[in-house]
Amino acid sequence: MNCFDMKYGDSCFKYGVFKLFGKEGVPRDPLAAYQAFEFGCKSTDHGKSCQGAGRLIAEGLVSHSPSLTPAIPMFERGCHFGLAESCFHLGGASITLANRMEKAREKSKGQDSPSSLRKKAFDAWSKGCELGHELCCRNVARMYSVGDGIPVNESKADEFRHLAEKIASDRLRVDTEIAASTKA
Template sequence: MAGYDFKSESEVKDFINNLGIEYRFGCYSEKKPEVCHLLGDYLESIKKDYDKAGKVYKTNCDDYKYGKSCLKYGTYCLLGKGGIKEDFPVAYNYLETGCKNNEADACFNQGLLLVTDNEKRGINMDILKGMELLKKGCEGKNANACYYLSGMYISGVKTAKGKRTQATAKENGEFLSKPNMKLAHQYALEGCKLGNIFSCANVSQMYAKGDGVEKNEELAAKFKKITLEMQEEMESNKTLKFQEGLQ
């Protein structure tokens, strides 16, 4: 990189083209899964060639079980992106492979497919399995997984919501999963630590009300301040993005 003048348009173009050559060599000649994924990202983000990017992600998942590529191809299937027809069952399979190969974002998306109603798209609801996947996603540092899991423990999950696919699950009264404010606080706190603003807001409210944790006005104020600071930062970033013309 030191040899390029990034103020020169021609040198920037040369750098980008050489980057593509390096990624292709590392992927196809040296057969490095991490470089294949970088090639996919290069084709997607720089070349805007979603068809080729999708093929690279798919092959990298099929051949090497590279979690990040499985996640990307699964997402393409969910969105019908890159010339791929929307296909939730295929997407689910790729997300599952990604999750099994320690890609936390894949666990989150796979879990989300199971805890929401996607039967018309070919996915049977399975709340308990979905919650386990969200748990794995949270443990893998996916903030959204922590937030969603916390929300499910706040409200609980009624058996009727999953009755069509939970025939073999042990029913717990009227709830498939009872409300558990202690776990709700635990996952909300983890989500906040990972940067989820809604988790931080919930943690503040829990400390203020003493829900799932001992009431503590000082900590309630602390997490409220964190939430407001995160909100200000988000607003600032939106303004900066607009002013720089990066939309």
């Protein structure tokens, strides 16, 4: 198989998708999907495979218990490899864990502190925004607006809001052009 034998990342991702959703001749098997995604992420540095593995961990399809902490390294790798969606999920997982820790007022050994998780969220969403992910830009704007882990800075918040609007309007323009060209 190209994924495991040839270490071809695109094949790992495609095989993982086939195993996750099933396909004619390929029975559905979420654990096998995770194994393909994880292999693709760790052995071939394939960002989409990292994202797939992280999502399966976070949603509990691997262990039958949703867990953000073990999903974070997968999202970090996907973000590192330039996948904006992984940056978005890394930021979301980090901010969720920070909020949970603050509610529980605890810091377990080996875990990041709420402030370091907030910084991780900010950094991930900033990178995702640079990669063109609208919601990452909106999340950075929100963090600046309310001072969530960073100092309040309304001018920076406005800058990221405008960037999010530009990304959204550019996407709408492209979608409109595509729709118009398919009707012609």
